[in-house]
Amino acid sequence: xxxxxxxxxxxxxVINGSGTFDAIAAxxxxxxxxxxxxxxxxxxxxxxxxxxxxxxxxxxxxEAPAGLVNSIGLPNKGLEGYLxxxxxxxxxxxxxxxxxxxxxxxxxxxxxxxxxxSGELEQLVRACEERPEVAAVELNVSCPNVETGLDIGAxxxxxxxxxxxxxxxxxxxLIVKLTPNTADVARCALAAEAAGADAVSLINTxxxxxxxPSRRLGSGEPWLGGGSGGLSGPTIRSxxxxxxxxxxxxxxxxxxxxxxxxSAAHARDLxxxxxxxxxxxxxxxxxxxxxxxxxxxxxxxxxx
Amino acid sequence: MSDTPFQRRRLRVSGCEELGAYRVLRVxxxxxxxxxxGQFAMIAAVERWGxxxxxxxxxxxxxxxxxxxxxxxxxxxxxxxxGTRRLSELREGDGLxxxxxxxxxxxxxxxxxxxxxxxxxxxxxxxxILQDTLAAPASVLLGFRDRAxxxxxxxxxxxxxxxxxxSVGHHGxxxxxxxxxxxxxxxxxxxxxxxxxxxxxxRALCLAADIPAQLALEAGMACGFGACYGCVVPKLxxxxxxxxxxxxxxxxxxxxxxxxxxxxxxG
Numbered sequence: 001x002x003x004x005x006x007x008x009x010x011x012x013x014v015i016n017g018s019g020t021f022d023a024i025a026a027x028x029x030x031x032x033x034x035x036x037x038x039x040x041x042x043x044x045x046x047x048x049x050x051x052x053x054x055x056x057x058x059x060x061x062x063e064a065p066a067g068l069v070n071s072i073g074l075p076n077k078g079l080e081g082y083l084x085x086x087x088x089x090x091x092x093x094x095x096x097x098x099x100x101x102x103x104x105x106x107x108x109x110x111x112x113x114x115x116x117x118s119g120e121l122e123q124l125v126r127a128c129e130e131r132p133e134v135a136a137v138e139l140n141v142s143c144p145n146v147e148t149g150l151d152i153g154a155x156x157x158x159x160x161x162x163x164x165x166x167x168x169x170x171x172x173x174l175i176v177k178l179t180p181n182t183a184d185v186a187r188c189a190l191a192a193e194a195a196g197a198d199a200v201s202l203i204n205t206x207x208x209x210x211x212x213p214s215r216r217l218g219s220g221e222p223w224l225g226g227g228s229g230g231l232s233g234p235t236i237r238s239x240x241x242x243x244x245x246x247x248x249x250x251x252x253x254x255x256x257x258x259x260x261x262x263s264a265a266h267a268r269d270l271x272x273x274x275x276x277x278x279x280x281x282x283x284x285x286x287x288x289x290x291x292x293x294x295x296x297x298x299x300x301x302x303x304x
Numbered sequence: 305m306s307d308t309p310f311q312r313r314r315l316r317v318s319g320c321e322e323l324g325a326y327r328v329l330r331v332x333x334x335x336x337x338x339x340x341x342g343q344f345a346m347i348a349a350v351e352r353w354g355x356x357x358x359x360x361x362x363x364x365x366x367x368x369x370x371x372x373x374x375x376x377x378x379x380x381x382x383x384x385x386x387g388t389r390r391l392s393e394l395r396e397g398d399g400l401x402x403x404x405x406x407x408x409x410x411x412x413x414x415x416x417x418x419x420x421x422x423x424x425x426x427x428x429x430x431x432x433i434l435q436d437t438l439a440a441p442a443s444v445l446l447g448f449r450d451r452a453x454x455x456x457x458x459x460x461x462x463x464x465x466x467x468x469x470x471s472v473g474h475h476g477x478x479x480x481x482x483x484x485x486x487x488x489x490x491x492x493x494x495x496x497x498x499x500x501x502x503x504x505x506x507r508a509l510c511l512a513a514d515i516p517a518q519l520a521l522e523a524g525m526a527c528g529f530g531a532c533y534g535c536v537v538p539k540l541x542x543x544x545x546x547x548x549x550x551x552x553x554x555x556x557x558x559x560x561x562x563x564x565x566x567x568x569x570x571g
Contacts, residue, residue, distance in 0.1 A: 063361065
């Protein structure tokens with residue numbers, strides 16, 4: 001069961017959620033085994049920012065009921081470091097990766113970028129436009145605007161302005177990763193579409209927090225070093241289904257659906273709710289080959 | 305290049321015996337390549353992983369391989385949270401998901417250098433498999449909270465024991481035994497695993513005495529293979545290292561101060 005996402009031809013409809021699978025680390029942990037049964041039909045990088053980030057102080061994780069709260073803080077080498085070191089390495093992995101159902105090796109590489117202003121995002125996207133290894137760009141808009149303090153992706157007007165500005169910087173497919181932490185996700189999706197997005201992806205993590213078990217009674221001391229975090233895993237699956245359905249109903253562009261996918265049945269739910277492609281995220285932490293298994297099962301069940 | 309299988313595998317529990325306050329979980333099946341001392345696996349019960357206290361566990365748990373023998377992998381368990389409780393309940397014939405072996409293990413001692421193994425509590429596990437592979441006899445110093453936990457010392461041979469409550473062996477932290485040992489054996493290399501406070505004391509002692517030390521670290525970890533970026537510890541000079549990928553065994557001189565809570569929430 002092949003799929004097409006904003007002009008990218010995929011061997012199957014399963015990709016990864018940004019920041020949930022480090023292909024460079026996975027190759028060092030598993031070697032060639034990773035490439036022979038590559039779990040995704042396209043690979044989405046973790047979020048790249050203009051300047052390098054070390055990420056948040058630990059602790060960064062909190063196990064929730066059937067889920068995970070994380071506060072990682074987007075550690076990355078910055079645009080320059082990514083272009084010089086990680087991008088060539090990721091491109092080499094993607095070129096040799098064989099996805100489920102693929103006749104030959106090679107999966108498209110999607111670079112995810114985040115900026116706190118239009119100007120930053122334009123710079124990031126222009127850099128991606130110049131690199132042939134990048135097949136498409138995904139915008140992480142779950143970031144406060146430095147000028148307004150509002151999450152760029154939470155406000156339709158602001159989102160439309162930012163996506164419109166970035167649109168002019170690339171002819172590559174542009175995917176907007178929507179935030180679920182907004183009053184009306186369908187309006188945000190429409191704003192992204194109106195500004196020229198080729199696809200939208202959702203849901204990102206739900207804002208969440210946890211208090212320190214060893215805190216002084218009466219204090220609200222957080223457990224996570226970053227203060228608060230984002231919730232993912234099976235516990236958000238039904239939220240994802242509702243938001244994907246609402247967005248797919250509203251827009252004509254393709255939708256990448258994700259949130260708590262553990263099996264082909266969960267992926268099928270999102271596809272039936274209107275998603276064109278699904279992404280596996282947190283479940284890859286429990287079993288790195290989840291994407292491969294889901295892709296094979298969904299291909300078998302669709303009879304293609 | 306690693307030949308660790310790229311998927312979690314279903315193994316069969318061949319036993320889960322009490323060892324004082326601990327249990328030794330033994331599993332057999334397609335365990336994969338033999339682990340190097342200090343490597344770990346991400347493990348979870350196949351049945352009923354979830355639905356415990358606070359509707360956990362959800363994620364697999366990281367465990368050093370304590371021993372690899374006769375086609376079996378051994379893990380040392382202490383019941384401290386919903387994940388370790390469920391693992392402690394496993395019995396012969398039950399299923400266990402395992403991903404691994406993962407991470408960087410211990411490097412062997414340079415010739416002519418005596419190995420000193422320092423363990424605390426359930427952290428003695430990787431020192432057992434390390435002792436199995438050492439060519440020359442090592443000094444083994446193990447610290448426990450009390451007598452029930454000190455039974456764990458039988459995993460290693462010729463161990464000198466310290467206990468927090470004085471019920472067995474030296475009354476005090478195991479690092480007091482280490483300090484005395486370092487005075488006697490300046491041509492030594494230290495291998496340590498245990499709680500963050502113990503490792504920090506080992507790190508400071510060895511740094512001050514200019515003695516190389518390899519620390520096997522523990523950290524709250526979601527994946528075990530570098531994907532989640534959750535298990536970081538501070539690097540000397542700033543930034544972080546991923547315990548799963550850069551470790552779990554990291555040279556003391558690469559690390560900044562190991563302040564709690566490095567170990568994360570009770571598993």
